[in-house]
Amino acid sequence: MFVQMIQGRTGDPGAVRAQLDKWRDEVAPGADGWLGSTSGVTADGRVVALARFESAEAARRNSERPEQDAWWAGMAACFDGEPEFHDSTWVQANQPGDPDAAGFVQVMQGRTKDLGRGRELMSSDGDVDWNEYRPDILGTLMINYDDDGWAMAIYFTSEADARAGEQKPPPPEMAEAMAELETLAIGETEYFDLTDPWLLSP
Known part of the structure; x- marks a missing residue:
């Protein structure tokens, strides 16, 4: 299994949730090797998301899809500053x-x-x-x-x-x-x- 953790801060939790809903509806159906995800925003505006894939290769294939690129452009705009990424194969x-x-x-x-x-x-x-x-x-x-x-x-x-x-x-x-x-x-x-x-x- 492969997991990518994304974290950052937001001043608009509603916009984050809207983008997550959009990923579910428009990107997830074609995400080969995607196993699931856990996301949320804390009371003080910290965003954390854990996306699970069968392998790093499956995650890479998804990241190269134009649908994923278009979605991420909207998601990135929800963060205050640059988000952090942590990739794990363990x-x-x-x-x-x-x-x-x-x-x-x-x-x-x-x-x-x-x-x-x-x-x-x-x-x-x-x-x-x-x-x-x-x-x-x-x-x-x-x-x-x-x-x-x-x-x-x-x-x-x-x-x-x-x-x-x-x-x-x-x-x-x-x-x-x-x-x-x-x-x-x-x-x-x-x-x-x-x-x-x-x-x-x-």
Whole structure:
């Protein structure tokens, strides 16, 4: 799988949503190899979008389509300044439920001193039964990019359920992994709360 993450700022969330609707209606039908996307705008105007493709080649083919070019011209105008792009061929998806049914999505983003060890820790759930421990989590999507960057989208049934679930103490093995992850962090982790996520799949 290949994921492209796009992020930036906007003063017009409505225009962003209109462009996303336009992509769904006019571009998505011919996007060969497109697997889905997660998009939204935070309360303070930060835009984040994660587009999933079967491969980097499929994403490249889509970017070369004239329909995509025309659409992006309109989307780029919605940003205040230049948006950032992060491409990832290391992708891990976990779906204990249906992520497209999520009512709230939180995207975390940060940097790490040891990408390999971070992957091991994030990939290790031990024997945790997610449906029992956190039934509010419908899925996760994690990517790595550059030499030290990572991002993770967590799909929740609702924001209220997510906040309640945060109060549950993690299992011991998970708590140990989380503590080690903190020691590997470079700087602060950034959080994007998408209270009105726009979720698409073919």
